[in-house]
Amino acid sequence: MTQIWKTTGFVTDDAWVLEAEVIETGETQAGSNERAIHGLTTFIEKAEAGETGLGVLVNPADDVSRLQPYLDHIALVAVAFPAFNDGRAFSHASLLRSRLKFDGEIRAIGDVLIDQVPLMLRCGIDSFAVTNATALKRLGEGRLPGIDEHYQPTARPSGEAGSYSWRRVS
Template sequence: MALFKNDAFSPDEWRSLAEGEDLPLEGKVILTLPQWQASREHLQAANIPIGLLLEPDAAVQTIAPDLPRFALVAVDFPKFSDGRGFSMARQIRRTDGFAGELRAVGDILFDQLQHLHRCGFDAFEIKDPATIRLLESGRRPGLSVFYQPGLGGEALEPSRPWARRATS
């Protein structure tokens, strides 16, 4: 898998904590929601960066009070056709105000990247070989006019007041 972040591939400093594994003393670990819920009290005192992996059926509102504790929230897309993660990202960013890294993981395809970014994702764990090839060759998904608001800079399109143009 390749981590695409800040418009480039970069090494991934995070690792998932295996079931039953003790929390390490150093490093960055990603916990599943059940792992976090089972040891929340113990982990509150941990002095290492903690990430959270959310499955698409997770109720975001139940973890909203804990979001400031996480340096990273990863949302799983088990199939490219499962769009629940888009809504989760928007809620985590806009409603809950999460400012850390929001990562899309799972079945992420090239055509989804721009919309994922507009929903609040700023990092993508990509395993699709075609998507990796396109990004490595310098291709970037790009539409310049949108009909729905997103997160980030936008300006109204003068000739069509219902349309928006990305400014960033």
């Protein structure tokens, strides 16, 4: 079972729906209380028709820059991690935050593992659709792994590095 996690904890009332059909065809059939996350092509069609508050799925091979003219139509961007070793969604999230200046919610979906969550957070991802049992347990216990200080800048800056001049703050 998929659970949504944010840095504030697990979310119980999330209305966003991503069905297996979305990943394959770009379409979903959302109910009245649910909000659909559309594939990129369907999203662009709806945005061009003037719809706002939309959810969009960005798959690894998608060109995230195609979203730039429609950023004001987006309520949620779901970046897909089809396998733990496919890191293109890290780049998508970082580009959305740094170059496109997207300030809405970015959600990681797919193979979300506990040891990747800290880097996902640094790349600008806000929420996580988690199915991995180990990740669910550790997140529930508040046991998020990570390193407090970093060398490289990212979309979300780290805390003050202290007295070491060679450590970067952002």
